[in-house]
Amino acid sequence: MLGNFLIGLREGLEASLIVSILVAYLVKTGRRHLLGKVWTGVSLAVAVSLGFGALLTFGPKGLSFAAQEFIGGTLSIVAVGLVTWMIFWMATAARTLAADLRRQVDAATDSSWALPLIAALAVGREGLETALFIWAASTAAGTDGSPAGGPLLGALLGILVAVGLGYAMYAGAVRINLSKFFAITGGFLIVIAGGVLAYGVHDLQEAGFLPGLNNLAYDVSGLIPPAGVLGTLLKGIFNFSPAATVLEVTVWVAYVAVVGTMFVRLVRRKAPPVTSSQPSAVPAVRATV
Template sequence: MVANYLIGLREGLEAALVVSILVAYLVKSDRRDQLPALWTGVGVAILVALGFGALLTFGPQGLSFEAQEAIGGTLSILAVGLITWMIFWMAKTARYMKAGLHHKLDDAIGGGQKAVFVVALLAVGREGLETALFLWAGAQATSGTAPGTTGNAAPLVGAALGLATAVVLGWLVYRGALKLNLRTFFAWTGLFLIVVAAGVLAYGVHDLQEAGILPGVNNLAFDVSSTVPPSSWYGSLLKGVFNFSPATTWLQAFVWIAYLVPTLTIFIRTTWGHAPSRPAAPAPAVTASAA
């Protein structure tokens, strides 16, 4: 639940900040007549994301167990690829997000309300689809259920609470009541999400093993189920936060290490590894209400 809360918070905050920045810019530039088109684009993007999430959840129903595991494993690996790209992209461009959105919106306003609708749809829709896919993959990994089945609701509750928190934070940023250093926020949450993504990747590999696509489903690297029972509070905590599996195959362990070690190393070097030669002013806190 904790991992999914943070996923929902981070991913939802990206979308909330995009919306707040776009709305604030139209208000500050006295272009309120474009707001209906913008909100329509946001609404359509949310509906598309919800529809995509429903498709992921209920689409595989009626398929064989092997087919469900194959779909779940493939989508989990795809989600890890997307979230990894997003983590590095946001770590580099967070401080320039507002200027980039302003530039896109300026170009769109000249094309009328349809262009503003498209900008809002694409900006929010991309975040929504990424969020739906990774939340779905994270929920499947932490609940341990096959796609399309009913499992523990805690991951979904955590994700919903994270999204709700993100909406509140986005509103506070828009009102100017809260200032966020986006570079710092996305750097630290990115560090945590890389660990979560490693667990999702290992879970996806296990799904493909159970589907018979990858070998070694019974070749365990370790089995600490007697020491860390999955039903215990600490077993549930490790599963919910780090996607830890007490019974892990050799291929899962190899993939987890092969992803986590180089990805964390590159991310840390990219984000914190280049110390300035002289003291620099801290990154400006971003607020949507600024022009």
């Protein structure tokens, strides 16, 4: 059960962190009316993940390994694209806070489905992987005499802990000012997105769509076991892999270096001078937890 608890924790932690940032972002900017879109995306992803698990369990046969990795890799790359868009929007918003942030947010989010798509992809990717892991573990449990429901219970407990950690991050995020919020969460998202991109590349390598699967850049599995607590936490938060290919490392470094540099430059730019027709300060946004 411990192994499946760690699987649920690892797979649920990244999705919980991204969703908590999205929710805190909307609450901080007074856009609570858009929370329904985020939860719609989350609900859709959960439904698809449950349906996928049911298909694996009751269908005629499971999905091929190559197809599993291709789906996971594709979802990862699409999610990175959407998260990157949001990161740069956050940097721009932080730079123009004094120029009526509320009007900017209205124009950028009221007609956009980017937020629910990010939520759906973040939860959906982890949900599909969790369904695959639970299905495999349940199948093995059914053949070795152990309770078949053990893997499901362990993974569920891990997911609940991940959700709790995500809520704790949300509770802290809504208490800092908007400028710091955008800067901190934007930087954190860059690291997360870099890990997701590298993970997606690895999935596509395992599916045979990209080369270099056996060309490792490093392997510290002996120091940080992938199934251990430290390895699980690093995987869940940063998508860190104890063994990574050269292509994975190259993609991660390139993404973090380029996107991180652009983000820092945007955040450091001085806000434009506020004219007399503009509000002198952004109205305070109160958030209750």
